[in-house]
Amino acid sequence: MFDDPQSPAWTPLLEAAWRARANAHAPYSHFQVGAALLTASGDILGGCNVENAAYPVTLCAERGALSAAVAGGLRPGGLVAAVVVTDVAQLTPPCGACRQALAEFAGPLPVLLANRTTRALHHLEDLLPHSFTGRNFL
DSSP states (O other), rough: OOOOOGGGGGHHHHHHHHHHHHTBBBBOOOOOEEEEETTTOOOOOEEBBBEEEEEEEEGHHHHHHHHHHHHTTTTTEEEEEEEOSSSSSSSSOOHHHHHHHHHHSSSSSSEEOOOSEEEEEEEEHSSSTOOOOOGGGG
């Protein structure tokens, strides 16, 4: 279902990510990012980047979406798919902190990167090999 970047299964996630991106607060970088996550319960949650004058306080779109998912009941292992959208030519993967945060709640996770013309499918385990999660404590 999520093994082809052109699959129609991605459409609701892409729409949610673009909607979220439209609300991004990026007055300093002007780099707006949208993300959407699909949970095992079928919920799609969007997030956008929220910059702050104190840059370390900035929240990435992926972690914003993840926070909404956790607030809605997401538990580790409950992520099914993720989308990240930007308007720049170079597709933009999640930053390292977002990769680590997503890994805590995902098994194998397809991650679609997209802009207005291009899509590329990756897998979280390839973007963050040998991740450290709560599973390491078992």
